[in-house]
Amino acid sequence: MSEENELTFEQAMYKLEQIVEKLEDGDVPLxxxxxxxxxxxxxxxxxxQKLKTVEEQLTEILREDGELESFIVQEEE
Amino acid sequence: MSEENELTFEQAMYKLEQIVEKLEDGDVPLxxxxxxxxxxxxxxxxxxQKLKTVEEQLTEILREDGELESFIVQEEE
Amino acid sequence: MSEENELTFEQAMYKLEQIVEKLEDGDVPLxxxxxxxxxxxxxxxxxxQKLKTVEEQLTEILREDGELESFIVQEEE
Amino acid sequence: MSEENELTFEQAMYKLEQIVEKLEDGDVPLxxxxxxxxxxxxxxxxxxQKLKTVEEQLTEILREDGELESFIVQEEE
Amino acid sequence: MSEENELTFEQAMYKLEQIVEKLEDGDVPLxxxxxxxxxxxxxxxxxxQKLKTVEEQLTEILREDGELESFIVQEEE
Amino acid sequence: MSEENELTFEQAMYKLEQIVEKLEDGDVPLxxxxxxxxxxxxxxxxxxQKLKTVEEQLTEILREDGELESFIVQEEE
Amino acid sequence: xxxxxxxxxxxxxxxIKRKFDVDPHLRxxxxxxxxxxxxxxxxxxxxxxxxxxxxxxLAVMFAANTASLKFKPQNGMNVLLRGDITxxxxxxxxxxxxxxxxxxxxxxxxxxxxxxxxRLEQEGLFSPLHKEKLPKYPSAVGVITSPTxxxxxxxxxxxxxxxxxxxxxxxxALVQGTAAAASVAKAITAANRRQxxxxxxxxxxGGSIEELWAFNEEVVARAIFExxxxxxxxxxxxxxYTIADFAADLRAPTPxxxxxxxxxxxxxxxxxxxNRKNRLTRSVREKANADAARLARLDRSYAFRYPxxxxxxxxxxxxxAMERLKRxxxxxxxxxxxxxxxxxxxxxxxHPQQRIADxxxxxxxxxxxxxxxxxxxxxxxxxxxxxxxxxxxALSPLKIMERGYSLTFTDNDTLVKSTExxxxxxxxxxxxxxxxxxxxxxxxxxSAVNE
Numbered sequence: 001m002s003e004e005n006e007l008t009f010e011q012a013m014y015k016l017e018q019i020v021e022k023l024e025d026g027d028v029p030l031x032x033x034x035x036x037x038x039x040x041x042x043x044x045x046x047x048x049q050k051l052k053t054v055e056e057q058l059t060e061i062l063r064e065d066g067e068l069e070s071f072i073v074q075e076e077e
Numbered sequence: 078m079s080e081e082n083e084l085t086f087e088q089a090m091y092k093l094e095q096i097v098e099k100l101e102d103g104d105v106p107l108x109x110x111x112x113x114x115x116x117x118x119x120x121x122x123x124x125x126q127k128l129k130t131v132e133e134q135l136t137e138i139l140r141e142d143g144e145l146e147s148f149i150v151q152e153e154e
Numbered sequence: 155m156s157e158e159n160e161l162t163f164e165q166a167m168y169k170l171e172q173i174v175e176k177l178e179d180g181d182v183p184l185x186x187x188x189x190x191x192x193x194x195x196x197x198x199x200x201x202x203q204k205l206k207t208v209e210e211q212l213t214e215i216l217r218e219d220g221e222l223e224s225f226i227v228q229e230e231e
Numbered sequence: 232m233s234e235e236n237e238l239t240f241e242q243a244m245y246k247l248e249q250i251v252e253k254l255e256d257g258d259v260p261l262x263x264x265x266x267x268x269x270x271x272x273x274x275x276x277x278x279x280q281k282l283k284t285v286e287e288q289l290t291e292i293l294r295e296d297g298e299l300e301s302f303i304v305q306e307e308e
Numbered sequence: 309m310s311e312e313n314e315l316t317f318e319q320a321m322y323k324l325e326q327i328v329e330k331l332e333d334g335d336v337p338l339x340x341x342x343x344x345x346x347x348x349x350x351x352x353x354x355x356x357q358k359l360k361t362v363e364e365q366l367t368e369i370l371r372e373d374g375e376l377e378s379f380i381v382q383e384e385e
Numbered sequence: 386m387s388e389e390n391e392l393t394f395e396q397a398m399y400k401l402e403q404i405v406e407k408l409e410d411g412d413v414p415l416x417x418x419x420x421x422x423x424x425x426x427x428x429x430x431x432x433x434q435k436l437k438t439v440e441e442q443l444t445e446i447l448r449e450d451g452e453l454e455s456f457i458v459q460e461e462e
Numbered sequence: 463x464x465x466x467x468x469x470x471x472x473x474x475x476x477x478i479k480r481k482f483d484v485d486p487h488l489r490x491x492x493x494x495x496x497x498x499x500x501x502x503x504x505x506x507x508x509x510x511x512x513x514x515x516x517x518x519x520l521a522v523m524f525a526a527n528t529a530s531l532k533f534k535p536q537n538g539m540n541v542l543l544r545g546d547i548t549x550x551x552x553x554x555x556x557x558x559x560x561x562x563x564x565x566x567x568x569x570x571x572x573x574x575x576x577x578x579x580x581r582l583e584q585e586g587l588f589s590p591l592h593k594e595k596l597p598k599y600p601s602a603v604g605v606i607t608s609p610t611x612x613x614x615x616x617x618x619x620x621x622x623x624x625x626x627x628x629x630x631x632x633x634x635a636l637v638q639g640t641a642a643a644a645s646v647a648k649a650i651t652a653a654n655r656r657q658x659x660x661x662x663x664x665x666x667x668g669g670s671i672e673e674l675w676a677f678n679e680e681v682v683a684r685a686i687f688e689x690x691x692x693x694x695x696x697x698x699x700x701x702x703y704t705i706a707d708f709a710a711d712l713r714a715p716t717p718x719x720x721x722x723x724x725x726x727x728x729x730x731x732x733x734x735x736x737n738r739k740n741r742l743t744r745s746v747r748e749k750a751n752a753d754a755a756r757l758a759r760l761d762r763s764y765a766f767r768y769p770x771x772x773x774x775x776x777x778x779x780x781x782x783a784m785e786r787l788k789r790x791x792x793x794x795x796x797x798x799x800x801x802x803x804x805x806x807x808x809x810x811x812x813h814p815q816q817r818i819a820d821x822x823x824x825x826x827x828x829x830x831x832x833x834x835x836x837x838x839x840x841x842x843x844x845x846x847x848x849x850x851x852x853x854x855x856a857l858s859p860l861k862i863m864e865r866g867y868s869l870t871f872t873d874n875d876t877l878v879k880s881t882e883x884x885x886x887x888x889x890x891x892x893x894x895x896x897x898x899x900x901x902x903x904x905x906x907x908x909s910a911v912n913e
Contacts, residue, residue, distance in 0.1 A: 009184045023835035030086040033839045040832040047825045093850045100857035110859040117854040124847045163261035170805045177812035194809040201802045211265045240338035254790035271787045278780045317415040331765030341772045395599040408745035422746040429739045446632040
């Protein structure tokens with residue numbers, strides 16, 4: 001998991017897509033499948049976390065931007 | 078039994094299916110049949126165990142994923 | 155933010171412009187995009203602050219100029 | 232301001248007009264603009280003072296000239 | 309004024325005319341303009357005095373000539 | 386005036402004419418003009434005197450011996 | 463007659479004209495006779511007939527030549543002509559083209575007069591260059607004439623009347639007879655030697671040409687020319703010109719006229735003096751007035767009348783500059799604000815929210831997909847296992863026991879198929895449908911069936 005933490009969102013998504021494709025092939029041995037699945041779920045979680053982080057950052061930015069926003073509105077009146 | 082523990086689910090299934098085929102031929106002396114059967118039962122038990130393990134893993138993964146899951150659901154509402 | 159505080163208005167505006175251009179190009183990874191966006195918003199806020207400061211100074215000067223202003227009006231009567 | 236005090240009215244006006252032109256051109260950095268503006272206001276005040284001084288001098292001369300004025304009028308009758 | 313007293317009427321008039329021209333051209337620096345004006349007023353006063361003196365001399369000469377004048381008139385009758 | 390007393394009528398008239406011309410040319414400075422005027426009036430008075438102070442016309446005839454003798458006009462009978 | 467060539471009138475006339483023109487005897491001829499039929503055209507040309515007792519000839523004198531005439535030609539006048547004879551084609555008449563015309567009747571005297579006049583003129587005695595100017599206000603006037611003549615009386619009367627301030631000196635001279643010329647010349651010389659006068663009047667009253675003749679003599683002309691004192695000639699009447707007249711600095715038509723020319727009129731002088739005085743006063747007055755007006759104009763000049771203009775315009779200039787400064791500063795500020803606003807708007811368009819949403823939906827799809835696949839795989843595997851197990855189960859040899867059969871195993875789990883496999887006392891396990899029975903071999907018998 002530590003290695004995957006260094007992945008970017010896009011890289012993680014790419015890996016996840018590849019795992020889904022592999023699983024869709026159908027002939028995946030059970031143990032491999034569960035391993036893929038586990039890995040896929042980890043990647044998914046990673047992606048979710050990343051999205052969440054991004055989401056939070058955005059919220060923070062929006063909050064900070066609130067004052068600015070109102071300032072501009074005053075300007076344009 | 079120790080040898081068979083090293084089998085994969087698919088290998089065990091393969092062996093099991095071969096035993097079934099042999100038994101279906103009908104020409105197997107009882108003693109052998111019993112032996113095959115016994116072996117088949119072992120293999121079956123093994124496969125079952127493997128499935129159960131996988132199932133547990135799945136459950137575990139799902140459980141771990143629970144919070145995330147609910148978060149996503151909330152998001153999508 | 156301490157570094158950006160040392161930017162001039164024009165430098166900040168230039169940086170902001172470049173960030174907008176990069177984002178408009180569309181090839182920026184998500185995490186970078188959010189970072190860029192954040193930086194853009196910071197720059198924008200900085201610029202706004204600077205503008206506001208200037209506006210205040212302007213107002214102050216105009217206020218100081220008040221007497222002079224009235225003097226001119228008398229002259230023109 | 233001590234330096235500008237030594238300027239003639241015309242020099243001060245010339246400086247003032249140059250400042251206005253620079254601002255019109257728009258190539259002035261924001262932070263400098265306020266300095267320019269302030270300088271322009273100072274120059275304006277200087278010019279006004281000079282004009283006022285001249286006006287006072289003129290009033291004084293005209294007052295002294297009163298007798299002559301009446302003399303000329305007599306002459307022309 | 310002592311210097312100007314030594315001017316002839318024509319020199320004074322010439323100076324005066326030049327001052328008027330300069331002032332009417334409008335290109336005179338503000339600080340100089342008032343000096344010019346003052347000088348112009350002084351010159352004008354000087355010229356008026358000179359004209360007055362001439363006028364008096366003229367009257368005197370004509371008066372002296374009066375007797376002769378009346379004599380000629382008698383002759384011509 | 387003593388100098389001018391020694392002038393002949395013709396010289397006086399000549400001077401007078403010249404003064405008149407000069408003054409009429411108009412290029413004489415004011416102060417000189419009045420001086421000229423005074424001189425002209427004196428000359429005019431002088432000429433007048435010369436013309437008026439004549440008694441009987443003197444008529445002489447040259448004798449054979451080179452002497453002049455008074456000549457009496459014989460009235461036409 | 464038929465072969466005879468006819469000349470045109472023009473051709474004949476031209477022929478005759480040429481004959482006249484080439485004849486030297488008809489060129490520059492001198493002709494005398496009496497004028498008749500005299501006409502002067504408005505153009506100035508003179509047309510007349512010259513005749514004597516027996517013949518007549520037409521004559522024409524063009525205006526260019528008549529200018530020099532000293533008399534006005536009249537019918538009956540005897541004249542001397544000089545000119546050319548030629549034919550006037552239009553009328554076919556020959557006529558004289560007159561270049562010079564003088565009166566006839568003086569004869570030798572006149573020729574002598576003309577000759578002397580020409581000579582002296584060429585010598586330059588009459589040249590305007592040598593004419594001296596008369597003094598304007600002579601203090602003494604010299605008169606050279608006969609002390610008994612009427613001329614002197616006329617002169618003295620006029621001088622007295624006009625200009626009594628001048629002294630008069632009479633230099634007596636003979637003015638008629640053979641000695642007259644020398645006498646006049648001598649008097650002129652004497653007057654010049656004595657230097658008592660500013661101007662000389664030389665003359666006599668009118669008379670015949672012979673009576674005036676002394677004034678046509680060279681000695682008189684030269685004396686006049688030599689004189690340093692300006693001379694006014696006054697000989698005879700208005701129409702008579704003598705050599706002396708030409709030589710004199712000024713010619714008077716009569717002695718009275720000479721006296722008038724010699725001196726100014728006292729009254730005129732007085733007027734002149736008054737006039738000068740007036741002009742003096744007027745010019746000084748005008749000068750003073752002009753200067754006063756000039757000064758007044760300057761006093762009224764815009765610069766002096768509206769001195770505030772000096773700084774009012776500057777004030778306006780300053781106000782304008784200030785207005786611009788304020789406007790430009792504001793505009794500058796607004797421009798910067800607008801620019802920032804533009805950038806911010808552009809940045810906001812790049813808001814990552816959508817990207818996040820898109821990424822999330824892709825992620826969710828993948829997640830669902832992986833889960834579905836995993837479930838599919840698990841289900842498939844489980845199903846195949848179940849199938850295998852049930853098949854195995856169906857084929858179980860143990861099914862026989864269902865019908866009441868049992869399986870006997872030795873204690874080493876070997877299926878007992880023959881009695882020979884066991885001995886008395888061995889422990890065996892009997893497997894039944896529903897369990898196992900542990901038993902001890904009590905006896906063994908060989909089955910007869912197999913035997």
